[in-house]
Amino acid sequence: RKLESGDAAEARDNFAGFKLIKVLNENTRNKCIFVHGSFEGSDDDAVVLMEKTPFDKQSISAMLTSTTDLKQVMQNDIYGVYTSSPPPDLNGINTTIIYPATDRHIMKYSAQQIYLINETAEEYQEITLPFIESQPFSLQWVYNILDKKAESDRIIFEDEDTDTGFILLPDMKWDEKLTENLYIIGICHKRGIRSLRDLGREHLPLLNNIAKKGKEAICTKYGVKENQLRVYLHYQPSYYHLHVHFTHVNFDAPGMNIGKAHLLLDVMENIEMQSDYYPKKTFTFTAKEKDPLYLKYKAAGKM
Amino acid sequence: RKLESGDAAEARDNFAGFKLIKVLNENTRNKCIFVHGSFEGSDDDAVVLMEKTPFDKQSISAMLTSTTDLKQVMQNDIYGVYTSSPPPDLNGINTTIIYPATDRHIMKYSAQQIYLINETAEEYQEITLPFIESQPFSLQWVYNILDKKAESDRIIFEDEDTDTGFILLPDMKWDEKLTENLYIIGICHKRGIRSLRDLGREHLPLLNNIAKKGKEAICTKYGVKENQLRVYLHYQPSYYHLHVHFTHVNFDAPGMNIGKAHLLLDVMENIEMQSDYYPKKTFTFTAKEKDPLYLKYKAAGKM
Incomplete structure (x- = not known):
């Protein structure tokens, strides 16, 4: 069915059924990505805007504990480079789902x-x-x-x-x-x-x-x-x-x-x-x- | 003991034993944070530089699946705002541990x-x-x-x-x-x-x-x-x-x-x-x- 603008969209629990059509744009400095896709069972377009969350001073202590895994990339003298993987609840991503999205939304977020x-x-x-x-x-x-x-x-x-x-x-x-x-x-x-x-x-x-x-x-x-x-x-x-x-x-x-x-x-x-x-x-x-x-x-x- | 500069620091598996002394600086646009702390059992200073990773065009499809949980923040018309929590291995953080760090490192990364x-x-x-x-x-x-x-x-x-x-x-x-x-x-x-x-x-x-x-x-x-x-x-x-x-x-x-x-x-x-x-x-x-x-x-x- 075609969702009408103004209909209250249902809250989603996860990205089940999402089909990627195209990465519209990304910004490696801001850590953003804009994606065009659709959800299973609908012809409507969806635009997903994702931006990594800034670090939170309040919860940085919780992140710097044994629950955050470290994988070493390299070590040179006093400088050690790692990839950290904190628990998901400490490392969320701000996400906006525009659905159903119009062509203007798709254009707005394209490079x-x-x-x-x-x-x-x-x-x-x-x-x-x-x-x-x-x-x-x-x-x-x-x-x-x-x-x-x-x-x-x-x-x-x-x-x-x-x-x-x-x-x-x-x-x-x-x-x-x-x-x-x-x-x-x-x-x-x-x-x-x-x-x-x-x-x-x-x-x-x-x-x-x-x-x-x-x-x-x-x-x-x-x-x-x-x-x-x-x-x-x-x-x-x-x-x-x-x-x-x-x-x-x-x-x-x-x-x-x-x-x-x-x-x-x-x-x-x-x-x-x-x-x-x-x-x-x-x-x-x-x-x-x-x-x-x-x-x-x-x-x-x-x- | 006091670690000498030049000693090869051991690779760490996680942040066990890290004690936060001070958040030196952060950049909410670039999603960086610079932290001063120490590790249990040592008097040496440590500076930890963390920066969220840019999105990876190659792995964005893997992120937009049922394994990424969504928590709704608000919904207005076609715009739904969520916090996404992808699996930790898809959402790493680039991390540099400077250890032992000098006062000059601490000053360099202070806001x-x-x-x-x-x-x-x-x-x-x-x-x-x-x-x-x-x-x-x-x-x-x-x-x-x-x-x-x-x-x-x-x-x-x-x-x-x-x-x-x-x-x-x-x-x-x-x-x-x-x-x-x-x-x-x-x-x-x-x-x-x-x-x-x-x-x-x-x-x-x-x-x-x-x-x-x-x-x-x-x-x-x-x-x-x-x-x-x-x-x-x-x-x-x-x-x-x-x-x-x-x-x-x-x-x-x-x-x-x-x-x-x-x-x-x-x-x-x-x-x-x-x-x-x-x-x-x-x-x-x-x-x-x-x-x-x-x-x-x-x-x-x-x-």
């Missing part, structure tokens, strides 16, 4: 050539905005969160104000175990602010509120200091409902590069200086060769 | 806390600038390059103009073998421009020239496309003579994060909009707890 796009204000109006509006990007999962229909047990903080309010919750990439790789998302309650492009002076109270209360809530709950939090937005964002990223300064999080990330403090300062700074700005961002937006720029003779 | 500094225009004048001027930062090696007294055989391109000219040469981190990790530095001939802070409208011809001729020279020589080059400056820079970084977009180069890197295109646009954008800007950058500049901010009661 591709990367290009830089310089998007002027005019190109945003002529190419990017019509593209955003033509796409069936579903924001339903965001509205589920804002309406407490999903993930409400994960909410870290909420300011319910309809203009300046927001919800904080852990990013899907964070398992909430270590503050050193803290990754929290602040999603504004107000609907219709697609991205940085839409921001002007009228949004300063919202941005200030997210910056101030967001940091306070995180510092209180997780015992970090304000000057240990990076607070930023993405352009292009992965979904067009305004949201802010909070990560621990010790965490080398993905998506903090120039050409993607914009510090909230810089954003506020730029808007204070000139209200239409972002509507007018030329944004540089990276795009993959199969990204629909890249193809639009290419079709328009811009690449 | 320093990182903080974000928000440097206002006033704080630049009061703290940063006096610090820069008081330091014996020698720029002699830069002047040696500009005067062709050193590294002249490494020059990729030169524009000799004293106001808008510059020299391109490979960064020390690049071995010039793969264009995928191309890293080139453009150093301006004009002396006395310490950093981004000093830039104003009068420098636009220089910046435009570096952007245009720099990219042209690199694209011609290395067969890359203009939209595959990231071009940016650092603040704080590692030396206070204006220079520009050119890296390949596929290369996950160090120093491309917000709070460090500033796209040259953004810099030019900001200056065109407001000549004193950079002298007036509040810059956010990271510093380590033992960095002299961080200590100056701390002494001034700013941290």
